[in-house]
Each structure stands twice: as C-alpha cells, then as structure tokens.
Amino acid sequence: MTAINYFQTYSKRENHVTNNTLLMLRHVYQASPRLLERVVNSMLDGQAIELGPQFEQQVRGAHSVPDAVISQKPLHIYIETKHSDELGAAQIDKHMETIATKNHADDTAILIGLTAHALDEVTKDEWLKKANAKKIKFAAVTYGELVNILQDQCANDPALSDILEDYQAFIAGEGLLPTQYRTLVGLLCGQSWRENVDYGVYFEPAHRNPKWRQAEFLGVYHQKKISHIGRLATAAVCVQRDHELVVQTTEFGKLTDEHKDKIKAVIKAANAYYDGFAADPHRFYVVDNFVPTNLMKRSPGGMMGHRYFDIPGLVKKQKLDDIPKEATAAYIADLLQGEGFE
Numbered sequence: 001m002t003a004i005n006y007f008q009t010y011s012k013r014e015n016h017v018t019n020n021t022l023l024m025l026r027h028v029y030q031a032s033p034r035l036l037e038r039v040v041n042s043m044l045d046g047q048a049i050e051l052g053p054q055f056e057q058q059v060r061g062a063h064s065v066p067d068a069v070i071s072q073k074p075l076h077i078y079i080e081t082k083h084s085d086e087l088g089a090a091q092i093d094k095h096m097e098t099i100a101t102k103n104h105a106d107d108t109a110i111l112i113g114l115t116a117h118a119l120d121e122v123t124k125d126e127w128l129k130k131a132n133a134k135k136i137k138f139a140a141v142t143y144g145e146l147v148n149i150l151q152d153q154c155a156n157d158p159a160l161s162d163i164l165e166d167y168q169a170f171i172a173g174e175g176l177l178p179t180q181y182r183t184l185v186g187l188l189c190g191q192s193w194r195e196n197v198d199y200g201v202y203f204e205p206a207h208r209n210p211k212w213r214q215a216e217f218l219g220v221y222h223q224k225k226i227s228h229i230g231r232l233a234t235a236a237v238c239v240q241r242d243h244e245l246v247v248q249t250t251e252f253g254k255l256t257d258e259h260k261d262k263i264k265a266v267i268k269a270a271n272a273y274y275d276g277f278a279a280d281p282h283r284f285y286v287v288d289n290f291v292p293t294n295l296m297k298r299s300p301g302g303m304m305g306h307r308y309f310d311i312p313g314l315v316k317k318q319k320l321d322d323i324p325k326e327a328t329a330a331y332i333a334d335l336l337q338g339e340g341f342e
Helices: 014-031 033-044 089-101 121-133 143-154 158-173 193-199 257-270 329-336
Strands: 054-057 068-071 076-081 109-115 136-142 183-188 201-205 217-221 225-241 244-252 282-287 291-297 307-310
Touching: 014 033, 014 076, 014 143, 014 158, 033 109, 033 136, 033 143, 076 089, 089 109, 089 121, 089 136, 109 143, 121 136, 136 143, 143 158, 143 307, 183 225, 193 201, 193 217, 193 225, 193 257, 201 257, 217 291, 225 257, 225 329, 244 257, 257 282, 291 329
Parallel strands: 076 109, 109 136, 183 217
Antiparallel strands: 054 068, 183 307, 201 282, 217 225, 225 244, 225 282, 225 291
C-alpha cells in the first residue's frame, strides 16, 4: 500500500507550517463549524467566540418582530506562526496596530501567536492587556497545545483523525513538538496483546506515520484501559524472508541483536493468526520493558485509534507540572496507576 499524506513533509520553511496549519483548521471547519468554534475557544482559554450562523425566532426589532432571523457575526482571526524563533514584542505590537486600523466591530478580531515553546506568563499578561485595550482577543499557543486541542475535538471523527495524524507527523518532523519526553501514545492492542507485552514489542503497518516522532512512552490499550507502559528504545521497519529478518530501515535508536531476537519472536507469533504477516513490511517499536499499570478509559466506548496524552495532564491525584526528562517506564506506570481519561 502506498501512503498518501494530506500534508507536505519535505520542507521546513515557515510558510509551509502556516499553510499546513490552515489546511488542518479548514478540514475541521468543513467537518463542522461548531467543531472549529470549540477548537478556537480552547485556544482562547475562556475568551469565547461564536462561529457560524445563529438561528433565532421572534426577534423584536425597532419597528417589527420578524418570525425568524438567521444571522452571522463577523469574525477575523489573525495568526502569527513561528518556526524556530519566539514571538517578538515589536511584531505583535505592529500586528495589533494593523488590526486596529481595520475598524472591526468590538470582540470580532482575534490574534493568535503559534510557537514551539510556551510564552512566559508575564509577557502573555502584558500582551493580553494591550489586546484588550484595542478590543482584540489574544492567545499564545504552542504547536503541542494545538495538537492536543485538535486531538480532543477530533477523537470521535475517523476522517479527521486520519488527517490529524498526518498533521501531527508533519509538525513533529519539523521539530515543533519539544515535549516528546512527557508524551504517552496509547496504541490499540487486540489479539497480539499477550505477545506485545511479553516481548516488549509493538508493531504496525510500515506505511503509517511513525509514533516515535511524537512520544517517548508507549502504552498498550486493551479492554478499556492502558495496561502496560514502556519507554521506547528503538523503532525499525522489518520483513522476514526465508526465515531471515530483513531490516529495511532503523528509524530511531540502535537496533541490537537482542532487539532483533524479540522482533523475530513477535513475527513468529503474529504469523500464526495474521496470514502473510511476516512478508509485509511492519514498523516494530521495541521498548526497554512493558511495566503494568491501570489507566482506565472512563467514557463509554473504546478508543477509535491511537491517542497521544500529555502525562502530567493525566495525573489528578497530585499537582504535577512536569516529569523528569529521563523518567523510567516504572516511574510513569506508577504515576498513572488508577488514573483515567475520557
């Protein structure tokens, strides 16, 4: 199967990041204007906007009461994207001045700064005050925060989830998600669950976007919970020919002889119930070891596909702003024991 990407992945120019971000948001809007409204409101952190037509009945006017009115408020969203640099005060001030000259109606103009790293709170508060004085809504959002927002809003839409997967891979490939060390990817696991856990290896078809670009921790999801967590050691695309393991490419880490033995063992097991499995290219994720945990999905239904989680955000039993960059799987498994997600 040939992979078809919705987004360009061959260039690192800032305008392509902007273009692909707009494409992602346009796909969200085409799926549902209300969905884009929720995405934008999540970025604005309480500065609510309404997007799309409003349907009202018996609205009293100055001289009459029409039976019905369908109206739409104006909205202007300005976005400043940064690839490697931070947002600059001079540039933001100029953007606000430009927006102010447009004479938009109050609270219909939004300025969003999109960066790899979070803006410090002092600067953010200062710019919020300047924006408020000019009747502009302002938000500073990281690419990681945007991806998390989109993940939350698109989780139940299979078509959008596929597009978001490509967008995530593109953003990660650009080096704009510097939080892989605190990110867990939950991976669906069914018939192969026991072998995956026993050998410390998870596999997927090679044409899918690699998960190692966005997360350092892998969690196997089985029977409504993430049951085991491992720290990624290596990822490689392999096939088996004439009972010999053929490594087509090592994408991440160093593939050792021990790792190869684990992959061969998983291929042998999977080939028993997936006809032709050994001959098809698969990406094999090898972890240091899978540690048991109990991270429950509390909302009805199962996961629709793989999901990315910010680990500190999953922890409710204590206030946790970050985790050690070299945290072990055992540390994370203990941290998430008894926690849950929607």
